[in-house]
Amino acid sequence: MTGGDDEGDWIEVRRVTDSIGADMIRDFLHEHDVRVAIRGNPQATRMTWSQTSDVLRIVVAPGDLQKAKDALAAMTTESSHPFRGAAPIEDDSERADRFVKPRSAIGAAVLAVIVPIGGGHFYARHGAAGTVLAAGIVGAALGMVVAGRAELARTWALLVAVDMIGAFWAVRRFNAKRIPSEGTQRRWALVAVVLAFATTLLTAER
Template identity: 35%
Template sequence: MTLRTFDDQISAEMMLNFLRDHDITVTVLGNSVATTMLNRFNTVLDIRLAVPRDELEQAREALQGFEPEGELEQLPFRGPAPRAKTGGDEEDDDTPIRRRYRRAAFALAWLLPFGSGHFYAQHSAAGVVFATAIVGNTLLMMATGNSNVGALTLLFVAADAITAPFAVARYNANRVPTASAQIKRALFTLLAAWALAIIHDRFFESYT
């Protein structure tokens, strides 16, 4: 019987390993859990974990202790997931959301350094701002060979990785900001990273 469906590889792998650690027989249906990370952005993944009927109750009991990042995942047999809301939209809809993982957002920001942390958290406007800054700085570094530009690019990637988990928390709580609010937050974060780079350079120069 199908116990849980996923649309991202990391979530499926975490629950698959958890159930197997508890000696529960699990079968993977749909897309393979081995699907590459890049496919998360190119295709719709449909990963399903199924267990034998006689182990269903045992699996459900085990999952009560499955709390990645301190948050209990909402399982299919506990009812539909909360409805997603966009900032400024007062009307409810019946579209269920797939809860995201803060750890996955942090990892994706480093693995695919073009705002992927915020794209994963469904903060597309912020993701575009981070992507523009990171890609633009990378091209500038390649054209000028300036190591300072490269260091700033790394700070921008770090800024995406550090703030993306907070974006995931907002998404899971159905509090995704409006596009303009996302852009303001992203620009403020990038400005803070730029200021940190300047302070570091000044401090370093004073001791050399």
């Protein structure tokens, strides 16, 4: 043993009757920089018919007493510990991500046509963008039916095309776990809706 503490003053921290167990405890404490020794006769053989055995005492340097207590507590505790901490708690969202299947970019584009109310972006889990596009598509359809503005069919077609093309890339972002924030989705979708209506109005005036 090394260190300034006199081994005669070392403090007992554990008693065992098994030399193998004593060696394991000593090695464990060594791994955690604790000055440790075994007192007793670790080489003594216990007779199978004997009801007694030599007691082996695990002693540590006084300066390492607290460190030894912490390390020994870690051998039996089930709670988080600096030496043997519990397994990291997995976030619910991370656990759920394991079971989310990748989405199909082609499927998103097809769905945008089959369900022309932002269906492509909803499928790609870009709900904020899908909501804005759906509002624009429904608004264009109502304008055609209620107000009799046939030119809004162009707006409707443009927004469905935006949903179809945008959903193709939105699925890729979803699969890569790089979904933009809802604010970002709303901004670009709103720009697309405004441009679609503006394009229709400008071409209708010619």
